[in-house]
Amino acid sequence: MSARSAAFRSSLSAGSALMAGFISGLLAPLLVVLLVLVGVPFGAALPVGLAALALLFFVLVPRVPAPWVEYLRGKSRTAFVLLTLASVLVVVAMARLGVFMLDPNLKQYSLTPKVEFMVKHTCLSGYMSAAVMAEQGKENLFDLSLYKSHEMDAVLPHVEPLERDYYAYPPQFLLLPKLMLTMSRDFFALRAGWYVLYAAAALVAMLLVASWVGGREGAVLGALTPVVWISLPTLVNVQLGNIHLLVYGLCLGAMISFQKRRHALGGAMLAFAILAKIFPGVLGIYLLVQRKWKAALWTTGFGVLYTVGAFLVFGEKPFVDYLTSAVPRISSGELFDFVWNFTPAILVNYSPFGVPFKLQLVGVEFSDPLAVARAIIAVYSLLVVALAVAVAHRLYKRETGGEEGSRFRLTQLVVWLALLSLSSFRSPFAPWTYCAVGGVWLFAAYVPFLRSGAKHLVPFVLGWVVISLYGPPIVGPMVAFTLVAQTVLYVTGFWIAVKVSTPARAPEPLPASVGPAALG
Structure with a gap:
């Protein structure tokens, strides 16, 4: 214990305390929820959670990666205080959410108690x-x-x-x-358990991704984990329990596994992600363009395995109904026909498919808005596919050319996030409440590429705020706000993917007149 105490004291700094405090502060409330779920009275579970928080903090401080601590040490006092504030707010929000997950009647502990949709x-x-x-x-x-x-x-x-x-x-x-x-079979027990699993898995996924990137780039991404969490799309995902955020974790885990040549593990994760949400299929295009045949075959194999398993468990009816009833109506937008007549749902929809319906709210008339929507989403889909092919080819050439290191790993991560974020809006109904989380994570991953100076930093921060928040509860301004936010998500996704995938230009050789020969 003395050796551990010495390691703790020698490692303790503002940076290590911040990261260890954030991680332990987020996980400890989850333990309390888990204990109550298995029958421990809340009054007994709470002190156990506090003790676990202290113990986990003690254990984690020496384990915070040195580059993360070094990066935080170099930040200004203002930036460090803001990051600390974000961490504290996330911990408080998650602790409150834990109470709401244990008792849905205590809506005052939800993220937005006055918003009926969020409460129910x-x-x-x-x-x-x-x-x-x-x-x-x-x-x-x-x-x-x-x-x-x-x-x-x-x-x-x-x-x-x-x-x-x-x-x-x-x-x-x-x-x-x-x-x-x-x-x-108790839904509320499952809801509380799902909350614990969801939040813990999301946090671990973000930390593992940052660790894989490594170097200063990974340090920046790891240190910005509280910023990703403080955004409403992340917290809303956790409260509503939509699989969306975990699908991102599965996809990134799969792509990292493929990079490590763990094809079976990667295939198992990516196949499930694709069969859960469809949009991760864009990474299948990426793999094929990069000639990662083993990764594609393992993914296909697990896809077949999951399909056979579901068929054996549930029979053929869900498959027949999905292919004959759901797929045609999802593609046409008819499955979501209730959305197109409900103003709040129209406003929250960040899919390009929903743009004509938003414009109608402010007086722009279309004889057939569904036809316009289908044309828009068809063009958008083609652009996303073209982007996937282009950036996958660029990174393939760079990787086969021997490029490696943390900078290149971050480049790969940014491209994956951009493709996932853009393709997630391909659905006719893509609510901001969870779909915007890809853009939030993408912005954080792009920070190491960001040029210094207010003219670059200010627009970047404003863009992050626009996609991380929701607009005023007035139809006209709300339409304008959401259209701007959608544009930010689309444009930055395409622009960032193209920019980071472009190979850096090699320095041009010096003219002979000023070269070494001339100096001789």
């Missing part, structure tokens, strides 16, 4: 309800009216005072909620 919405309710219906094998999982039907209340999990969400994912994703149902 839970994506997990849709996952679990679909898994229950799939078990019975009678209903069309993609008939959204079933999720609001009083006749189904006796069959589906009880979720009041929350509201039941619907299911619009591929059948293979049902393997996850099915696994959860084998652990418990």
Whole structure:
């Protein structure tokens, strides 16, 4: 213990204390939730959580990577104070959320107690309800009216005072909620457990990604983890429980595994991510262009394995319903027809598909807004595919040319994040509440590439704020705000991917008149 104490004292600094405090402060409330979930009274779980916080802080301080500490040591006092404030706010928000996850009636502990949607919405309710219906094998999982039907209340999990969400994912994703149902049929116990797993996995994913990048670039990304968390898209993802943020973690973990030649692990993660959300399929294009055949084959193999597993567990009906009912209606936007007549849903939709419907709110008329929306999303999709091919080819040439190191690893990470963020908006309905998280993470990853000076820093910070917050609750200004935010997400995604993937120009050789020969 004396050796550990000495290591703690020698490693303790403002930077190591900040990072260790943030990590332990975020994980300790999760432990309290977990203890209460297994039956420990809250009054007993709380002191255990505080003790765990102190112990984890003691253990983590010597383990904060030296480059991270060095980077934080070089920051100005103002920047360090702001980063500390962000860390404290995240810890407080997560501790409060833990209370709300244990008791949904205590809505005052949610992120936004006065916003009815945020208080009552839970994506997990849709996952679990679909898994229950799939078990019975009678209903069309993609008939959204079933999720609001009083006749189904006796069959589906009880979720009041929350509201039941619907299911619009591929059948293979049902393997996850099915696994959860084998652990418990109590929705609120599963909700609290999902919160613990979700938050811990998201934090670990961010820290591991920063560690993989390494060097000063990884230090910057690691130190900015609290900034990624303080954004509303990250916290909202955690509260609502949408799989979206974890899909990013799976995708990045998969791509890093492929870089380490752990193809089976990478294939298992990427295949599930694609079958959960579809949009990560853009990384499949990336792999093919880069001629990473083993990675593509392992991903395909696990995709087949998950499909066979879901077929054996649930039968053919979910697949038939998905292909004949869901896919055509998702592509056309008809599955989300309730969205196009509901102003709050139109405003929160950050997909290019929703632009005509937003413009109609401020007086721009379209004879057929759905036709316009389909044309817009078709062009957007082609641009994303073209971008994926172009940047994958560029990075392939750089990698086969021998380029490596933390700077290049960060370049790869930024490109992956940009492609994922852009492709996530391909869905006709891509709510800001969780889809903007890719842009938030992308901005943080791009910081080491950012040029110094106010003319570069100020627009960058303003862009981050615009995508991290939600606008005024007035239709006209809100339409303008969201259109600006969408434009920021699209333009920066394309621009950053192109910029970082472009090889640095080699210095031109000196003219012979000023070269070594002339000096002789």
